[in-house]
Amino acid sequence: MNIIKRVFGYRIRNKWIVTLAAITVQVAIGALYAWSLFNEPISEAFGVDKDTVVTTYSISLVSFALSTMLSGRIQLRLGPRYTTLIGALLYTSGIFLSSFATSPGMLYLTYGVMAGAGVGFVYVCPLSTLVKWFPSKKGLVTGLATGSFAIGGFVFKTVIGNMFNIGDAAYTTELVSSVFLTLAGVYAVMTIGGALLLDVPEGEVKVKKKAAAQNWDHKTKEMLKTSNFYKLLFSDFFALMPGLLVIGLAKDIGTDFVGLSYEKAAGVVAFIAIFNAAGRLASGFLADKLGALNVYRTMYLVTIVSLAILAFIPLSYPFFLLTILGITLGYGAFLSLVPTIVGRLFGGKFFSANYSFIFQAYGVAALLGPIIKRFSTSYNQTFMIAMGTAVVGLLVAMMIKDIEEEVVEEQLPVNKKLQPSFIPAKQQG
Numbered sequence: 263m264n265i266i267k268r269v270f271g272y273r274i275r276n277k278w279i280v281t282l283a284a285i286t287v288q289v290a291i292g293a294l295y296a297w298s299l300f301n302e303p304i305s306e307a308f309g310v311d312k313d314t315v316v317t318t319y320s321i322s323l324v325s326f327a328l329s330t331m332l333s334g335r336i337q338l339r340l341g342p343r344y345t346t347l348i349g350a351l352l353y354t355s356g357i358f359l360s361s362f363a364t365s366p367g368m369l370y371l372t373y374g375v376m377a378g379a380g381v382g383f384v385y386v387c388p389l390s391t392l393v394k395w396f397p398s399k400k401g402l403v404t405g406l407a408t409g410s411f412a413i414g415g416f417v418f419k420t421v422i423g424n425m426f427n428i429g430d431a432a433y434t435t436e437l438v439s440s441v442f443l444t445l446a447g448v449y450a451v452m453t454i455g456g457a458l459l460l461d462v463p464e465g466e467v468k469v470k471k472k473a474a475a476q477n478w479d480h481k482t483k484e485m486l487k488t489s490n491f492y493k494l495l496f497s498d499f500f501a502l503m504p505g506l507l508v509i510g511l512a513k514d515i516g517t518d519f520v521g522l523s524y525e526k527a528a529g530v531v532a533f534i535a536i537f538n539a540a541g542r543l544a545s546g547f548l549a550d551k552l553g554a555l556n557v558y559r560t561m562y563l564v565t566i567v568s569l570a571i572l573a574f575i576p577l578s579y580p581f582f583l584l585t586i587l588g589i590t591l592g593y594g595a596f597l598s599l600v601p602t603i604v605g606r607l608f609g610g611k612f613f614s615a616n617y618s619f620i621f622q623a624y625g626v627a628a629l630l631g632p633i634i635k636r637f638s639t640s641y642n643q644t645f646m647i648a649m650g651t652a653v654v655g656l657l658v659a660m661m662i663k664d665i666e667e668e669v670v671e672e673q674l675p676v677n678k679k680l681q682p683s684f685i686p687a688k689q690q691g
Contacts, residue, residue: 273461273464274459274460274461275461275463275464277395277396277463279459280391280392280395280459280460280461281392281395281406282459283455283456283457283458283459283460284387284388284391284392284407284410284456284460285388285406285407285410286452286453286455286456287346287350287384287387287388287452287453287456287457287460288384288385288388288407288408288410288411288413288414289410289411289413289414289417289452290353290414290448290449290452290453290456291349291353291380291381291384291385291411291414291449291453292410292411292412292413292414292415292417292418293414293415293417293418293422293445293449294319294322294323294326294377294378294381294414294415295411295412295414295415295419295534295535295538296415296418296419296422296531296535297318297319297322298319298531299419299422299423299426299531300315300318300422300438301315301316302433303426303433303437303438303441304318304366304369304433304438306432306433307433307434307435307437307438308364308365308366308435310366313636314366315366315369317366317370317374318366318369318370318373318374319374319628320374320628320629320631321370321374321375321378322373322374322375322377322378322381323378323506323624323625323628323629324378324625324626324628324629325374325375325376325378325379325381325382325625326378326379326381326382326385326624326625326628327382327621327622327623327624327625327626327628328379328382328622328625329378329379329380329381329382329383330382330383330385330386330617330618330621330622331618331619331621331622332382332383332618333345333348333349333382333383333384333385333386333387333614333618334386334614334615334616334617334618335614335615335618336348336383337386337387337390337614338612338614338615341461341462342387342388342390342391342460342461342462343457343458343460343461345383345384345386345387346383346384346387346388346453346456346457346460347454347457347458348383349379349380349381349382349383349384349385349387349453349457350380350384350449350450350453350454350456350457351380351454352376352377352379352380352383353376353377353380353381353383353384353449353453354380354446354449354450354453354454355376355377355380355446356372356373356375356376356377356378356379356380357372357373357377357442357445357446357449358442358443358446359372359376360372360373360377360442360446361438361439361440361441361442361443361446362439363439363442364435373442380453384453384457385411386614386617386618386621387460387614388407388410388460389404389407389408389601389613389614389617390613390614390617391460391461391462392404392406392407393605393610393613394462394463394610395462395463397610399550400549400550400602400605400606400610401545401546401547401548401549401550401554401598401599401602402546402547402549402550403546404546404549404598404601404602405542405543405544405545405546405547405549405598406543406546408542408546408594408597408598408601409539409540409542409543409546409594409598410539411542411597412535412538412539412541412542412594413535413539415531415534415535415538416532416535416536416539417535418445419531419532419535420532421445421448422441422445425437425440425441425444426441479608479609479610479611479612480608480609480612480616481612482612482615482616482619485608485612485616485619486619488607488608489663490607490608490662490663491608491619491620493658493659493661493662494600494603494604494607494620494662495619495620495622495623496623496655496658497655497656497658497659497662498596498600498620498623498624499623499626499627499655500627500651500652500654500655500656500658501558501561501562501565501592501593501596501652501655501659502593502596502597502623502624502627502628503627503630503631503634503648503651503652504565504569504589504592504593504648504649504651504652505565505589505590505592505593505594505596506593506624506627506628506631507631507634507635507644507648508534508586508589508590508593515527515586515641526579530583530586533583533586533587533590534586534587534590537587537590537591537594538590538591538593538594539594540591540594541561541590541591541592541593541594541595541598542594542595542597542598543598544595545557545561545594545595545598545599546598546599546602549598549599549602553664554599554602554603554606555603555659555662555664557595557599558595558596558599558600558603558659559656559659559660561591561592561595561596561599562592562652562655562656562659563656564588564591564592565588565589565592565593565652566649566652566653566656567588568585568586568588568589568592569585569589569645569646569648569649569652570649571585572585572586572589572641572642572645573642573645573646573649574642597624600617600620601613601617603662604616604617604620605617606664606665607662607664607665634647634648
């Protein structure tokens with residue numbers, strides 16, 4: 263352990279280097295969102311139906327969510343650098359081993375469980391790290407971190423799409439293997455390199471707001487006793503399910519439901535990645551200005567309206583694209599806003615552990631979404647069910663009680679114990 267500390271125990275004191283490192287690792291693991299481009303090649307190469315292949319994506323998201331519960335606690339003890347390195351090794355090893363897969367079952371283990379767990383170990387680290395470097399811009403930096411994750415889907419959509427662009431030739435297991443092998447190398451450089459540059463500030467970072475000290479930071483067991491935790495957990499579950507359905511099946515919805523060509527439907531994936539990232543960045547900025555809960559509830563309305571149009575109105579390509587992007591915009595916003603809401607309601611000291619519990623809504627939604635699709639008689643029915651759950655989620659979100667905040671202007675000294683940039687006068691619920 264002493265040798266490890268000597269090798270990796272150096273300090274990074276430049277916040278912009280840390281920010282660049284955080285963005286780099288998030289872009290790499292964000293490639294998870296480009297999975298829909300694997301559905302047809304793997305289905306054809308392995309001779310299985312698409313639903314069997316899509317299950318790989320669902321397993322990876324569940325593994326992603328569950329692993330955050332462990333990574334959040336490990337990060338509190340070891341810090342973001344070591345935790346991200348663990349995730350980087352899991353992620354890249356899982357992708358590498360996927361190149362040797364000869365059946366969907368093997369992909370479930372290598373890509374689904376192993377690579378998905380690696381994503382979970384990495385994902386929380388940039389969020390909690392950047393908040394410590396920019397305590398007065400929590401919403402914005404959370405949007406930046408989660409937005410970089412979404413941008414990864416766009417970047418690697420292009421890369422993976424080009425790798426599978428073989429014209430009229432048949433997809434083979436050799437081609438699928440070579441794609442996984444190449445990606446493993448690229449991901450290794452990005453995630454391991456980024457992990458080595460992650461660090462937290464040595465002392466207090468200057469902020470402009472402070473309030474009288476109170477017992478605001480909730481330990482996880484204390485958070486679990488509040489009604490706000492359960493309200494946020496269930497509303498987050500209902501919020502994420504429509505977006506997970508659309509992103510994971512985007513190309514298939516385009517070809518099967520709207521009748522688009524493969525190339526045109528694959529192009530929708532690129533738009534989705536852009537709007538996914540835009541939703542995260544914009545909502546993070548707006549959260550600092552208008553309040554995270556207010557923006558959260560508004561994006562619920564955008565999602566519900568988009569689902570209603572998909573379910574009840576015949577669609578042309580432009581209309582289809584508009585509604586899909588509305589859902590994606592909301593989905594991206596939810597993933598950016600919920601971490602900010604968790605920090606606001608329960609404090610920043612135990613953020614990584616606390617957020618990992620709320621994040622389990624993501625895993626459950628990822629698991630149940632495809633199940634709903636599989637047992638629905640049509641895409642219309644799938645969209646109607648998603649719309650109904652979104653309405654329920656909005657009602658639950660309206661019951662979340664915000665904190666009452668007493669704020670006074672003050673300039674904090676630089677080298678003192680880290681405290682949040684605001685402390686609530688009262689935690690309700």
